[in-house]
Amino acid sequence: MASIDEILADEQKLAEVTKAVFDQVDADQSGQIDRRELKLAMAQVAREANIEAPSDQSVDQALKVLDADGSGTIDVNEFKVLIRQLLEALR
Known part of the structure; x- marks a missing residue:
């Protein structure tokens, strides 16, 4: 597996990692992550980190x-x- 520095230095690798994570979060596969x-x-990240769930x-x-285009x-x-x-942040 590529190191964090290798991923950050290569736009194609960053795009692949982003798409893989995006697809996991985009549960309905709409191509958009909604609220x-x-x-x-x-909430899942909070559970895994053993911290309080995020407030609304x-x-x-x-x-x-994150919603740059509004x-x-x-x-x-x-x-x-x-x-x-x-x-x-993980480097």
Whole structure:
């Protein structure tokens, strides 16, 4: 498996990682992550990290930050910003 640095240095690898994670979160396979799907994903991460589930306000804030075009949903390109930030934080 590629290292975090290799993924961050290669846009194709970053796109592949982003798409794989995006597809897991996009439960209805609509090509968009809606508020409900985002909340479920955030709650799952919280459970796995053994921390408190996100509040509705936290979910709304995350959606607002990630939804660059104001559509009310997150597309794969908007999601890639989050994946890049997460990978950079894990370095």
